[in-house]
Amino acid sequence: MNRRTLLIAVILLAGAFLIYRSLQPPERPASGAAMANVTVPQLSAQAQEGETLFNRSCATCHGQNAAGQDGIAPPLVHKIYEPNHHGDAAFHLAAKNGVRGHHWQFGDMRPVEGITDPELDKIVFYVRELQRANGIN
Template identity: 50%
Template sequence: MTDIGVNVPFMQAAGMSKFKENCAKCHGEWAKGTDSGPPLIHNYYKPSHHGDEAFYRAALNGVKAHHWRFGNMSPVEGIERKDITKIISYVRWLQKANKLY
C-alpha cells in the first residue's frame, strides 16, 4: 500500500521498483520530493505541462533547472528507455491517484 491508501496496480509495480532504484533518492519515495529534488506530484509535471517525452529527456540527457532551485538534474546513469517507460507509467498513476489530473 502507498501512503495514498491504495495498492499499486500490477502494471505499475515494475515502474515503482525502477523509480525506487533510480529516482526516489531525489524525488522521494512516493514522488513527493526531498531536500534534493522536486516532487513529481505537482502541476508542473502533469502531462499537459511536461509530457512523457520530457521524462525521457530528463532521465537520458539531464535537464537544466527551470522550475525549482535544486540545481540541474544529471542524466540517470545506466538507465534504459524501457525502464523510463515503466517509471512514467508509475508516476502518471501516482499523479492520478493524487488527483493531479
C-alpha cells in the same frame, strides 16, 4: 588612473557586491523532508514494476513515492508535472540527458546512468498512476 580613483572604484565595487549578496535568499540546509503528501493507491502490476525501478534509479533524489525531498529534488507528484505540461517524453529526456533547472531552486538534474527506455516507460507509468491518485490529470 590615480590612487584616489582606484580607491573609489574598489569601494563602489565592494558596495555593489554587498548589496547583491543582501538581495540573495539565504541558503538553508537541505532537510530531505518530503515536499508533498502523496496518497499511494493500490498500484497496477505495471505501476508496481515502475515503482521498483523508480526506487532504484530515482528515489534517491525525488524521494519515496515521488514526493520530492526538501533541498534535494522536487516532487514529481505535483501539478507542474501534469501530462499537459510535462509529457512522458519530458521524463525520458530528463533522465537520459539531464535537464536545466527551471521550475525549482534545486539546480540542474544530471542524467540518470544505466537506465533504458523500457524502464523509463514503466517509471513514467508509475508516476502517472500516483499523479492520478492525487488529482493530477
